[in-house]
Amino acid sequence: MQKEIIHTQYAPKAIGTYSQAVKVGNTVYLSGQIPLVPETMAIVDGDINQQIIQVFDNLKAVTEAAGGSLADIVKLNVFLIDLAHFPIVNEIMGTYFEQPYPARAAIGVAALPKGAGVEMDGIMHVSDQHYTD
Numbered sequence: 509m510q511k512e513i514i515h516t517q518y519a520p521k522a523i524g525t526y527s528q529a530v531k532v533g534n535t536v537y538l539s540g541q542i543p544l545v546p547e548t549m550a551i552v553d554g555d556i557n558q559q560i561i562q563v564f565d566n567l568k569a570v571t572e573a574a575g576g577s578l579a580d581i582v583k584l585n586v587f588l589i590d591l592a593h594f595p596i597v598n599e600i601m602g603t604y605f606e607q608p609y610p611a612r613a614a615i616g617v618a619a620l621p622k623g624a625g626v627e628m629d630g631i632m633h634v635s636d637q638h639y640t641d
Contacts, residue, residue, distance in 0.1 A: 509532055509533050510532075511530050511531065511532045512530070512531040512532075513527045513529075513530060513531075514527065514528055514529035514530065514531055514536065514570060514573050514574045515527065515528055515573065516528065516569050516570060516572070516573035517546065518546055518569035518572075518573070519541065519546055519566045519567075519569040519570045519573070520541070520542075520544035520545075520546050520549055520566060521546075521549065522539070523544075523549075523621065523622075526539050527539060528570050528573070529570050529573070529574055531574055531634075534633055534634055534635065535631060535632070535633055536571070536574045536576065536580075536631070536632045536633075536634055537631055538567060538570055538571070538574075538581070538629050538630045538631065538632060539570075539629055540587070540627045540628065540629040541563050541566040541567050541570070541627065541628055541629070542563065542566075542620060542621055542622060542624035542626070542627045543558070543559035543560070543562035543563050543566075543624055543625075543626065544562070544566070544622070544624075545562065546566070546569070551622055551623065551624060556590075556593050556596060556625050556626065557596060557600065559624065559625050559626050560593075560596060560597055560600045560626050561600060563626055563627070563628050564578070564600065564601070564604045564628075567581075567628060567630065568604070571632055574632065574634060575634050575635070576632055576633075576634040576635075578604055578605060579605070579606070580632040580633055580634050581605075581610045581630045581631070581632045582610050582611060582630075582631055582632060582633050583610055583611045583612070583630055583631040584610045584611070584612045584613075584628060584629075584630040585612070585613050585615065585628060585629050585630060586612065586613065586614045586615065586626065586627075586628050587615050587616075587617050587620060587626065587627040587628070588614065588615070588616055588617070588625065588626055589616070589617055589618070589619060589620060589624075589625050589626075590616075590625065591614065591616040593625065593626070594614050597614070597626070610630065
């Protein structure tokens, strides 16, 4: 099966040897997003709330570039340097997702790229139609 590289200018550019997402058939593998502002490639100003919002905004941009939406995510992984922030993830996630929610894991980690407090990646399932910008 052929793979398709997904890219959008509305999410941060890859800062390493990876793609923003890769589509194989109707499955899209979303690379980890940290709270980088796409225009500046700097961590968003503000607290962990702002970081979580930026990560969801970045994921939203990539899902849309793949021809879907956040509602098409079937598996979401959340990496936090402080698991005490998990209730904040839940609260903010509720503003981006409706039931049925994706399967999810929350993992505490020692550090994340560029000193971020949160990173998320996922897997989504989309129809055959898509677009990229």
